[in-house]
Amino acid sequence: MRYARKFAVLRKQSLLGDAISHAALPGIAVAFLITGAKDSNVLLLGALVSGLIGVFWIRGITTKTHLKTDTALGLILSLFFGFGMLLLTYIQKQPNANQAGLDKYLFGQAATLVESDVLLMVIVTGISLLVMLLFWKEFKLLLFDKNYAMTLGFNTKFIDGLISFFIVLAIVIGLQTVGVVLMSAMLLAPAAAARQWTNSLSTMVILAAIFGAFSGVFGTAISASQNNLSTGPVIVLVAAIFVIVSFLFSPERGIIFKQIRLIKNRRDLQLKKTLYFMYDIVRDHDDISRPHAIRILNSFQGFTKKTLSKLEEKDWITIQGQNWSMTEDGFETAANLYNNNLPES
Amino acid sequence: MGTKIAVAVDDLTVAYNYKPVLWDIDLSIPEGVLMAIVGPNGAGKSTLIKSILGIIDPIAGSVAIYGKPYTKQRDKVAYVPQKGSVDWDFPTTALDVVMMGTYGSLGWIKRPGAKEKKLSLEALEKVGMLAFKNRQISQLSGGQQQRIFLARALVQNAAIYFMDEPFQGVDATTEIAIINILKELRKAGKTVIVVHHDLQTVPEYFDWVTFLNVKHIATGPVKDIFNDDNLTKTYGINYKVAVQQ
Amino acid sequence: MSPMIDIQLIATVTAAACAIPGVFLVLRKMALISDAISHSILPGIVIGFFITHDLASPWLIIFAAFSGIITVVLVELIQKTGLVKEDTAIGLVFPALFSIGVILIAQNANDVHLDVDAVLLGDLVYAPFDRLIIDGADFGPKGLWTISVILVITLVLLLAFYKELKISTFDVGLSSALGFSPVILHYGLMSVASVTTVAAFDAVGAILVVAMMITPAAAAYLLTTDLRKMLLLSVLFGVGSAIGGYWFARWLDASISGSITTVLGLLFLIIYLLHLAKD
Numbered sequence: 001m002r003y004a005r006k007f008a009v010l011r012k013q014s015l016l017g018d019a020i021s022h023a024a025l026p027g028i029a030v031a032f033l034i035t036g037a038k039d040s041n042v043l044l045l046g047a048l049v050s051g052l053i054g055v056f057w058i059r060g061i062t063t064k065t066h067l068k069t070d071t072a073l074g075l076i077l078s079l080f081f082g083f084g085m086l087l088l089t090y091i092q093k094q095p096n097a098n099q100a101g102l103d104k105y106l107f108g109q110a111a112t113l114v115e116s117d118v119l120l121m122v123i124v125t126g127i128s129l130l131v132m133l134l135f136w137k138e139f140k141l142l143l144f145d146k147n148y149a150m151t152l153g154f155n156t157k158f159i160d161g162l163i164s165f166f167i168v169l170a171i172v173i174g175l176q177t178v179g180v181v182l183m184s185a186m187l188l189a190p191a192a193a194a195r196q197w198t199n200s201l202s203t204m205v206i207l208a209a210i211f212g213a214f215s216g217v218f219g220t221a222i223s224a225s226q227n228n229l230s231t232g233p234v235i236v237l238v239a240a241i242f243v244i245v246s247f248l249f250s251p252e253r254g255i256i257f258k259q260i261r262l263i264k265n266r267r268d269l270q271l272k273k274t275l276y277f278m279y280d281i282v283r284d285h286d287d288i289s290r291p292h293a294i295r296i297l298n299s300f301q302g303f304t305k306k307t308l309s310k311l312e313e314k315d316w317i318t319i320q321g322q323n324w325s326m327t328e329d330g331f332e333t334a335a336n337l338y339n340n341n342l343p344e345s
Numbered sequence: 346m347g348t349k350i351a352v353a354v355d356d357l358t359v360a361y362n363y364k365p366v367l368w369d370i371d372l373s374i375p376e377g378v379l380m381a382i383v384g385p386n387g388a389g390k391s392t393l394i395k396s397i398l399g400i401i402d403p404i405a406g407s408v409a410i411y412g413k414p415y416t417k418q419r420d421k422v423a424y425v426p427q428k429g430s431v432d433w434d435f436p437t438t439a440l441d442v443v444m445m446g447t448y449g450s451l452g453w454i455k456r457p458g459a460k461e462k463k464l465s466l467e468a469l470e471k472v473g474m475l476a477f478k479n480r481q482i483s484q485l486s487g488g489q490q491q492r493i494f495l496a497r498a499l500v501q502n503a504a505i506y507f508m509d510e511p512f513q514g515v516d517a518t519t520e521i522a523i524i525n526i527l528k529e530l531r532k533a534g535k536t537v538i539v540v541h542h543d544l545q546t547v548p549e550y551f552d553w554v555t556f557l558n559v560k561h562i563a564t565g566p567v568k569d570i571f572n573d574d575n576l577t578k579t580y581g582i583n584y585k586v587a588v589q590q
Numbered sequence: 591m592s593p594m595i596d597i598q599l600i601a602t603v604t605a606a607a608c609a610i611p612g613v614f615l616v617l618r619k620m621a622l623i624s625d626a627i628s629h630s631i632l633p634g635i636v637i638g639f640f641i642t643h644d645l646a647s648p649w650l651i652i653f654a655a656f657s658g659i660i661t662v663v664l665v666e667l668i669q670k671t672g673l674v675k676e677d678t679a680i681g682l683v684f685p686a687l688f689s690i691g692v693i694l695i696a697q698n699a700n701d702v703h704l705d706v707d708a709v710l711l712g713d714l715v716y717a718p719f720d721r722l723i724i725d726g727a728d729f730g731p732k733g734l735w736t737i738s739v740i741l742v743i744t745l746v747l748l749l750a751f752y753k754e755l756k757i758s759t760f761d762v763g764l765s766s767a768l769g770f771s772p773v774i775l776h777y778g779l780m781s782v783a784s785v786t787t788v789a790a791f792d793a794v795g796a797i798l799v800v801a802m803m804i805t806p807a808a809a810a811y812l813l814t815t816d817l818r819k820m821l822l823l824s825v826l827f828g829v830g831s832a833i834g835g836y837w838f839a840r841w842l843d844a845s846i847s848g849s850i851t852t853v854l855g856l857l858f859l860i861i862y863l864l865h866l867a868k869d
Binding site for chain 3: 088089187233236240
Binding site: 134135136137138140141143144145147148149150151152153154195198199200201203204 | 395398399400416419422423424426430431432435436437438441442445448449451453454455456457481497
C-alpha cells in the first residue's frame, strides 16, 4: 500500500491524493445505506468505487474543459466530501441507525482495527508490491517522460490507469488508520522526505515505505497512550517531523548543508580570485617566484591575512617576512583557473 | 539520397479546442535526408512531429512511415522530445534515462539486462557523456541533458529520428557535437527530422527543409528552396527580420 | 425574523462573499490554496479561543486569518528551497497545521465548545441563536453581521482594484511593469480569501468553504470567459445553491452545509455535461 505515494509526488499531482481521499467518503456512506452493514470490507469497496469515480471526473474536467488541474481537484474534493457529509448526517438521523463507527473514517482510529482489517491491508500491500515490481520499468518511463513512452508503443492510458488505481487503493486502505481528511499527507510526506536522501527511484520508494511505516507505528502508539486522540493527526505530525528533518539535514539537498557548501564555495572563489590577482602581478616577470611586498595586495578587496595563510597552506605561495612569492604550483593553478574551473552555466 | 519515401503525411489537420494548429498538411520526406522544419512561433512545428508520432490525435488525415501506419513501424522511429517537456528533478541517473531507449524493443514487463546496458553505454560514449553516466540528471547542464536525450534516441537504433528543438538552450560545443552526430546518422542512411529555430544555420546544418506555418508552404532541398520567396511566405515579413530574431 | 430566514440570509451572504475571491483563485490556478487555508486556520481559531474564551470574538477571526497568511508564507518558503514543487508544499503544510488544531481541540475537549464535526461542517442551524445585542436591542445574528461586513469590504476592494486584479491575473509581467506590484495584489487577495474563509468557516465549515469558493467560479468559467460576467454568474450560482441547499436539507433533515455542497455539485455536473454536449 505504501508505494503508491511516491508516484503521487512524482506525477506533479501531489494533491490528487487529497482529492481522492475526500472523494471516498460518499462511497462509504452509500455502501452503508445499501447494505446497512458495518463490515469494513464492504464500506471500503464503496470508498474504492467513489474514489475511482472522483479520479475519472478529475481527468474528464482537465482534458475536456479549460479548467485547470487545481480547480478540478478542489471541485472533486469539496463536492464529494460535502455530499458524503450530507449522507453521514442523514444516516445519523435515521432511527435504529447502526451508524457508530462511520465517524472513524474522518480522522482514523487505528485502535478499532480488527484482525481481518489488518489481513486485508497485508494482502493489498502484497499485491501492490507485486504489480509495482512487474511494471517498474513502465511506471518509471511514464512518470519521467509520457510522450516518449507513447512513441515507444506503450499503452500509456493503461499504465496511467494502473497507477491511478493503485493510488486510490492505497488511499482507501489507509482510510481506517489515518482518515479521509489527513490521508493526503500520508501520501506526500514520506515521499517528500525520502526524495531528499536519494537520487534513485528504487531507493526512494524503499525509504518512503520505511518513513511511512515508522510514522504509522509511532503515531499509533502515541495516540493509543492518550485518551481523545485520533490516530490520523498524530501520524501526520510524526510524518511532518520526518519531512522537516530531511529538508534540513539531508547531506546533498538539505538546506543546512547546502548553505554550508554555498559559504565554502564563496570562500574558495575568493581565495582563487586573490591568487589570480597575484598571478596578474607576477606573470609579466621572467622569474615568477620573485618576492613581492604583501602591502601591494591591500588594494585588492578580497584579500585578508587569513586568505594569505590559506594560500600558503595550499603551497600556492610562500611568505617571507613582509613579502610573498608565488610557487610553480600556484602559477599553474592560476593560469588554468579560467580555462577549466569555471562552473558550468 | 534514396528514392524511397520515409515519411508521408496526407491531409493532416490538428486543432486544439477550436483553433486549427495544422491545416491540411501534405508532405513527403524522402529517405536519407537531414531535414529542418522551420516556421514562426505557433506555426505547429512541434505539433507536426507529435501528430506524426501519434502523441496527438489529428482531426483528419493520416501518416505513413515507409508506407505503413506508425503503430506498425515503431521500431523504425526514435524521438527526442523538447528538453523542457520532462521533469529533470526526477530521481534517476543519466545511464538510466538512456536505457529507457531500450524499453520499446523490450516490450512489457521484461527488464533491461546486460545487453541493453552495453548498448546504452556505447550511446553515452558516442555523445561524449560516458564520464557522467551515474550523475543525477538534475546535476547536468542544459547541453548535457540534451546529449543524454540524443543518446537515448541513438540506443533505439531507428531508421528515422525526430528531434524537437535539440539546440534550444545548449552551449556552442554541444550544438556542434549534436550536429556532427546527426550528419553521421545521415551518412549511415538514416533520416533525421529536426524542428529548428535558427534560420541562419539552416544552410550549414541541413540539406533538406520544410517551411511550415499552420499550412505547409514548401519542402525540398535547401539549395533549391531556401530563398527569400519561401521565407517571406512563411514568416509574412521580410525574412531578414526573421533571421535577426 | 425567524431562524429560517436568518439561516438563508447567512448562507446567501456567505455564498456571495466566497464567490468573488473564488473567481480569482480559479483564474490564477490557486484553487487549492483555499483548501489549504480552510484547514490550516484551525490552530489559529483554537489558540484564539484559548486566549479570549469567546467563540464569537473578532479576535478569533484575526488569529485565524493570521494563520491563513502563515500557511501561504510557509508554502512559498518551502517552494523556494527548490526541494519540492508548489502543490507538494501545499500538501505538506496544511495537514500538519490542521493536525495540530485537531489535537489541540481533542486535548482540551472540556473547555472548547468546538468539536471536530463542527470544524468540518460548521453549524448553520445554531448560527441564528447567537445574536448581536446592543443595549438590550436585538440586531440579528452575529454571524450575519460578520459575513456581511466582509462581503461589503470584499465588494469595495473589488470595485477599487478591479483593473489591477484583472491585469495581474491575466499577465503578471505586464502588471509589474505597469507598477502594480503582483506581490501586494497576491497577498491582498490571500488576505481577503483568508478572512472570508474564517468567517464562512464558522457558518459552513472547512470543506464547504472550498466548495463555495471554487464551484461557482468553475461553473461560471465553463459558461463565459468575460471576467465581469463570470463574477456575476458565480455570485448567482453561489446564492442560488445556498437557498436551494437549505430547502433540500430541510426536506432531507440532514446537514445544511452538506446539502448546499450537494446542490453546488449537481449544478456543476449539469453545466459540465452541457459543456461536453456542446463540443
